[in-house]
Amino acid sequence: MKSIYLIGFMGAGKTTIGKELAACVNKAVIDTDEEIVKREKKSINDIFSEKGEEYFRFLETKTLQELNDRDAVITTGGGIVVKHENREALKHKGNVFFLYATPEEIFKRLESDQSRPLLKGDKMKLIRELYEERMPLYKDAANVIIDTTNKEANDIIKEIISRLE
Ligand SMILES: Nc1ncnc2c1ncn2[C@@H]1O[C@H](COP(=O)(O)OP(=O)(O)OP(=O)(O)O)[C@@H](O)[C@H]1O
Numbered sequence: 001m002k003s004i005y006l007i008g009f010m011g012a013g014k015t016t017i018g019k020e021l022a023a024c025v026n027k028a029v030i031d032t033d034e035e036i037v038k039r040e041k042k043s044i045n046d047i048f049s050e051k052g053e054e055y056f057r058f059l060e061t062k063t064l065q066e067l068n069d070r071d072a073v074i075t076t077g078g079g080i081v082v083k084h085e086n087r088e089a090l091k092h093k094g095n096v097f098f099l100y101a102t103p104e105e106i107f108k109r110l111e112s113d114q115s116r117p118l119l120k121g122d123k124m125k126l127i128r129e130l131y132e133e134r135m136p137l138y139k140d141a142a143n144v145i146i147d148t149t150n151k152e153a154n155d156i157i158k159e160i161i162s163r164l165e
């Protein structure tokens, strides 16, 4: 079976669902954000504030490329689709699942979260702006869209498994 990629907006559940999904399909799970934090020995907030978003995006692309040959569930950061080269790489993989949730649902899930540097300030406004900008990019890179709004992890995982190539 091909590797499984989960993409989608912050709070869509990529990291959470990916861990459970990996156990169900008996694959390792690798989260690009967690890999970057491990390598840099810094939180994502600190990487953004000390080295800037551009540096983070450079590390993100590098991590995605290095994971190319791994047979795993690969859970990505919410902004992986911002770079054209990442979208192009994802498009040809198959098993690229766009986990979708409404902006209202995303807000509910991340209301008290402080770990996402791009959501500091008026959270609902920031979610709406980024969401509108990125929706077409997720759709472009994915080959399956899964709506996670009001769904439990178990049902989302079953849906992913039923659509695997
Ligand atoms: N289906 C769901 N229903 C309700 N809450 C959920 C669901 N999926 C994830 N969550 C909750 O939403 C929050 C964010 O989830 P998670 O960290 O997995 O998102 P993510 O897609 O990995 O975000 P990011 O792009 O920032 O890494 C967590 O508190 C998680 O428990």
Ligand SMILES: O=C(O)C1=C[C@@H](O)[C@@H](O)[C@H](O)C1
Binding pocket: 009, 010, 033, 044, 076, 077, 078, 079, 080, 115, 116, 117, 118
């Ligand atoms: O959507 C984004 O741009 C981000 C999502 C998170 O997964 C992290 O990669 C970081 O907070 C940036």
Ligand SMILES: [Mg+2]
Binding pocket: 014, 015, 016, 031, 033, 075, 076, 077
């Ligand atoms: Mg995550």
